Amino acid sequence: MCEKxxxxxxCFSYTDSGLPRVQLICVVNDEPVIARIDPTMTLLTFLxxxxxxxxxxxxxxxxxxxxxxxxxxxxxxxxxxxxxxxAQGAVITTVEGLSREGKLSILQQEFINHDAxxxxxxxxxMLMSARALLNRNPNPDEEAIKEAIAGNFCRCTGYTPxxxxxxxxxxxxxxxxxx
Amino acid sequence: MNKEQYRxxxxxxxxxxxxxKVSGRATYAFDMEMPGxxxxxxxxxxxxxxxxxxxxTSAAKALxxxxxxxxxxxIPYLVGLYMVDKRxxxxxxxxxxxxxxxxxxxxxxETAERALTLIRVEYKLLPSxxxxxxxxxxxxxxxxxxxxxxxxxxxxxxxxxxxxxxxNKTSKGNMNxxxxxxxxxxxxxxxxxxxxxxxxxxxxxIAQADPCSKQVKIWAATQSPFGVxxxxxxxxxISTGDIQVxxxxxxxxxxxxxxxxxxxxxxxxxxxxxxxxxxxxATREEEFNQLPCRAGMRGRVKTGVKKDGKITAVxxxxxxxxxxxxxxxxxxxxxxTYSGAGPYEVPNLELHSRTLxxxxxxxxxxxxxxxxxxxxxxxxxxxxxAEKLGMDPYDFRMKNILRNGSLTISxxxxxxxSGRPDxxxxxxxxxxxxxxxxxxxxxQTAFKTGKVRGKGLACLQxxxxxxxxxxxxxxxxxxxxxxxxxxxxxxxxxxGANTIMAQIAAExxxxxxxxxxxxxxxxxxxxxxxxxxxxxxxTFMGGNAVKRCAQNMVQQMKETAAxxxxxxxxxxxxxxxxxxxxxxxxxxxxxxALALGYAYENGNGIGGPLVARGTYMADGLTxxxxxxxxxxxxxxxxxxxxxxxIEVDVETGDVTVLKIASAFDVxxxxxxxxxxxxxxxxxxxxxxxxxxEGYKFGADGRLLNPSFTDNKIPTAKDIPRDLVPILIxxxxxxxxxxxxxxxxxxxxxxxxxxxxxxxxALGINFFDLPLSPEKVALAIVREKAQA
Numbered sequence: 024m025c026e027k028x029x030x031x032x033x034c035f036s037y038t039d040s041g042l043p044r045v046q047l048i049c050v051v052n053d054e055p056v057i058a059r060i061d062p063t064m065t066l067l068t069f070l071x072x073x074x075x076x077x078x079x080x081x082x083x084x085x086x087x088x089x090x091x092x093x094x095x096x097x098x099x100x101x102x103x104x105x106x107x108x109x110a111q112g113a114v115i116t117t118v119e120g121l122s123r124e125g126k127l128s129i130l131q132q133e134f135i136n137h138d139a140x141x142x143x144x145x146x147x148x149m150l151m152s153a154r155a156l157l158n159r160n161p162n163p164d165e166e167a168i169k170e171a172i173a174g175n176f177c178r179c180t181g182y183t184p185x186x187x188x189x190x191x192x193x194x195x196x197x198x199x200x201x202x
Numbered sequence: 203m204n205k206e207q208y209r210x211x212x213x214x215x216x217x218x219x220x221x222x223k224v225s226g227r228a229t230y231a232f233d234m235e236m237p238g239x240x241x242x243x244x245x246x247x248x249x250x251x252x253x254x255x256x257x258x259t260s261a262a263k264a265l266x267x268x269x270x271x272x273x274x275x276x277i278p279y280l281v282g283l284y285m286v287d288k289r290x291x292x293x294x295x296x297x298x299x300x301x302x303x304x305x306x307x308x309x310x311x312e313t314a315e316r317a318l319t320l321i322r323v324e325y326k327l328l329p330s331x332x333x334x335x336x337x338x339x340x341x342x343x344x345x346x347x348x349x350x351x352x353x354x355x356x357x358x359x360x361x362x363x364x365x366x367x368x369x370n371k372t373s374k375g376n377m378n379x380x381x382x383x384x385x386x387x388x389x390x391x392x393x394x395x396x397x398x399x400x401x402x403x404x405x406x407x408i409a410q411a412d413p414c415s416k417q418v419k420i421w422a423a424t425q426s427p428f429g430v431x432x433x434x435x436x437x438x439x440i441s442t443g444d445i446q447v448x449x450x451x452x453x454x455x456x457x458x459x460x461x462x463x464x465x466x467x468x469x470x471x472x473x474x475x476x477x478x479x480x481x482x483x484a485t486r487e488e489e490f491n492q493l494p495c496r497a498g499m500r501g502r503v504k505t506g507v508k509k510d511g512k513i514t515a516v517x518x519x520x521x522x523x524x525x526x527x528x529x530x531x532x533x534x535x536x537x538x539t540y541s542g543a544g545p546y547e548v549p550n551l552e553l554h555s556r557t558l559x560x561x562x563x564x565x566x567x568x569x570x571x572x573x574x575x576x577x578x579x580x581x582x583x584x585x586x587x588a589e590k591l592g593m594d595p596y597d598f599r600m601k602n603i604l605r606n607g608s609l610t611i612s613x614x615x616x617x618x619x620s621g622r623p624d625x626x627x628x629x630x631x632x633x634x635x636x637x638x639x640x641x642x643x644x645x646q647t648a649f650k651t652g653k654v655r656g657k658g659l660a661c662l663q664x665x666x667x668x669x670x671x672x673x674x675x676x677x678x679x680x681x682x683x684x685x686x687x688x689x690x691x692x693x694x695x696x697x698g699a700n701t702i703m704a705q706i707a708a709e710x711x712x713x714x715x716x717x718x719x720x721x722x723x724x725x726x727x728x729x730x731x732x733x734x735x736x737x738x739x740x741t742f743m744g745g746n747a748v749k750r751c752a753q754n755m756v757q758q759m760k761e762t763a764a765x766x767x768x769x770x771x772x773x774x775x776x777x778x779x780x781x782x783x784x785x786x787x788x789x790x791x792x793x794x795a796l797a798l799g800y801a802y803e804n805g806n807g808i809g810g811p812l813v814a815r816g817t818y819m820a821d822g823l824t825x826x827x828x829x830x831x832x833x834x835x836x837x838x839x840x841x842x843x844x845x846x847x848i849e850v851d852v853e854t855g856d857v858t859v860l861k862i863a864s865a866f867d868v869x870x871x872x873x874x875x876x877x878x879x880x881x882x883x884x885x886x887x888x889x890x891x892x893x894x895e896g897y898k899f900g901a902d903g904r905l906l907n908p909s910f911t912d913n914k915i916p917t918a919k920d921i922p923r924d925l926v927p928i929l930i931x932x933x934x935x936x937x938x939x940x941x942x943x944x945x946x947x948x949x950x951x952x953x954x955x956x957x958x959x960x961x962x963a964l965g966i967n968f969f970d971l972p973l974s975p976e977k978v979a980l981a982i983v984r985e986k987a988q989a
Binding site for chain 1: 220
């Protein structure tokens with residue numbers, strides 16, 4: 024914890040504690056990762072600074088906006104308020120892990136087709152919340168989609184195109200599985 | 203060419219940069235790291251107004267890893283867009299809680315954070331200016347040196363020995379006579395608080411400034427790379443040629459990134475650190491509390507009408523609670539003087555717009571540039587007057603709405619090609635099934651069910667707020683495979699400018715849009731000039747420049763082809779990537795054969811590589827008369843209207859937007875999907891301003907809600923159940939293919955339409971935003987107690 028945390032002032036950016044390094048083993052986007060890290064490091068900092076996965080964004084550092092959403096062991100989580108060490112042994116997917124074999128995933132393609140993004144800064148987190156939803160519920164109704172992305176702020180799109188994109192991706196993914 | 207023949211215009215082409223954004227590869231300033239980069243952090247003022255007595259930075263400077271600690275005393279420069287009133291770091295005194303006082307650059311963020319804790323600042327508290335009335339009273343001055351500040355004379359009007367950063371006025375006809383002719387006069391006061399832009403990417407600036415020369419290189423989350431370059435050059439006393447500003451992907455702007463913000467501080471820090479790049483990334487708290495917001499405002503409006511509903515006179519005072527520095531605030535105030543009475547013909551008017559200094563976080567441009575605010579006053583007032591007249595607010599609006607031949611309040615003649623606000627109002631009224639307000643009996647019946655519904659209407663207008671001589675330009679080059687690279691100075695922060703420009707270029711060149719590569723990462727050293735990505739003006743201005751640029755390229759191809767085909771250029775036409783003879787169509791040359799110049803079989807060459815250019819400069823616009831506010835400021839008016847149906851929970855005060863229909867006269871649709879994207883996003887942002895958003899200040903001037911915990915924006919659960927965009931197309935004859943701007947407009951008048959629908963639902967008039975559940979619930983309780 025930084026000195027500012029002990030003072031009255033708030034501070035939400037990660038600072039190195041100087042504590043002895045701890046080994047972290049996990050799987051990120053299908054690749055095994057072994058690292059020695061500061062035990063107070065957040066998972067978001069680990070992904071961005073240690074693994075150089077800059078696709079995952081930070082919008083507030085307080086777990087409110089969802090820009091840092093990733094999937095850990097199947098759940099969409101705010102990586103800015105999770106310690107990297109909590110990912111010990113975990114399977115993690117970030118936006119960089121969505122496309123396969125040189126091809127965008129159906130979900131990504133539907134975000135393009137429905138213009139479900141404008142500035143694009145919330146998009147990685149939004150995609151991961153949507154991915155986690157479709158993994159656990161391949162046929163979500165509109166309310167379930169809204170619920171799944173309610174923790175992801177978007178200031179540009181008004182959400183409607185995002186909801187359409189997720190709904191359409193769900194349908195296309197179901198069709199693909201049936202084939 | 204008629205519409206059916208367009209190849210790209212009016213088609214919903216996919217956003218051209220979307221692929222990078224969904225793959226996580228899009229790089230924002232927030233993501234950028236440079237070799238040797240240092241990280242900077244700021245210490246902020248805990249007080250709204252205080253004298254800086256002493257600053258002890260010795261312990262911070264001694265911390266290993268700290269490369270620079272700067273205070274206001276170290277930085278002699280003043281910065282400002284219109285009023286040059288702001289220090290890069292506070293000097294002598296602080297003017298708002300959150301103002302940056304000391305900056306530290308260090309090898310990592312951790313060291314910079316730690317250094318901040320070692321700095322001791324001694325303040326002597328001063329009484330602060332925290333309300334509009336205190337600002338107007340002028341007993342305490344936010345800028346005691348207001349008389350000496352440099353400003354743009356003749357455009358802004360700071361008042362001596364006061365807190366009035368600018369007092370702009372409009373005078374049309376004879377107001378007193380107009381009120382004398384009136385049969386009913388209605389006067390109201392309405393307010394709205396300051397609101398945050400909330401781009402998902404906070405402000406970021408990286409600067410690399412060589413201390414041994416004047417060279418400065420900046421990467422920033424900015425809407426205005428050319429503006430930053432110009433203002434930084436002025437502040438530092440160097441040439442614009444010394445400065446290079448690069449705007450990579452920008453994670454939302456909404457006006458908040460239109461001025462100059464963290465760039466000067468990063469620059470001076472880099473210079474002190476021997477030219478190592480210095481990065482400053484605003485935290486979300488700093489985004490709320492150090493960086494500027496949208497001003498709060500109080501509007502007092504007095505309207506005189508005849509019994510038949512014809513407006514005879516209007517008097518308006520707009521007082522902007524604009525915070526500690528003028529920034530764009532004075533220009534927002536100025537925009538109100540020519541647009542602040544709404545899309546209505548007002549024969550006699552006096553309008554005063556006063557941008558006030560207060561000891562609060564300062565204000566800047568925000569999507570709508572004052573129009574959401576002024577339309578909250580005007581469009582509620584239209585309903586309040588209609589109610590007093592006993593007239594349907596639809597009829598009252600239609601009676602006064604701008605039509606062919608009307609004069610705006612600054613004296614501009616509206617004509618048949620200016621757009622049709624009446625058609626917008628008509629369209630939304632039909633869409634929501636408007637049939638006038640419900641009766642008191644109907645309301646009472648509904649009240650018993652616990653949920654009451656109401657409908658409302660509101661109109662809007664906006665023209666770009668920009669200097670009358672604003673210009674832009676485009677450059678296009680063709681590669682050997684026939685692709686064109688289009689260079690433009692706009693920043694596409696999600697509004698879709700790059701896609702729109704690609705469509706326009708591909709339309710004129712008659713080629714696949716995939717072959718038009720818009721070169722982004724706007725770079726002032728490489729891209730051609732554009733004033734700033736603001737004001738919803740780029741489709742119009744950039745579109746015209748790109749259209750002319752593409753026409754210029756076609757002309758160049760024809761000139762070379764005429765030599766090869768041995769004919770006059772006038773006998774050549776172009777189609778599907780070929781230049782061909784209009785009669786003997788088999789005599790033709792592919793574009794790509796001309797791209798680098800035409801090569802004959804024997805090796806001779808003619809023509810040379812194709813480089814085309816196109817420019818657009820606003821024409822016929824004038825400065826406003828400094829006394830009367832009369833003049834021609836409007837490049838193009840985009841008119842619009844909203845119709846809404848809401849439901850109110852009478853116990854909780856919760857307002858649910860069931861349906862909102864939003865119509866805009868866009869002149870010509872270039873890309874329907876992108877326009878609808880602006881409407882869906884803008885309307886929800888407007889709903890945020892209407893129902894939830896707003897700064898709350900303590901009595902000591904401290905911002906109480908500088909975080910998403912207490913200052914939320916709408917989420918996916920807050921969207922209207924039904925949102926119907928309606929696009930009306932009465933072409934703007936000098937717009938590209940007839941198009942007008944649309945970026946900002948959708949959020950204007952959204953609070954007004956919800957406020958008007960609330961009256962229909964409850965029979966209660968609301969005057970102050972936001973229309974939060976507690977405000978609505980308490981009003982219902984008060985109403986019950988009185989009844």
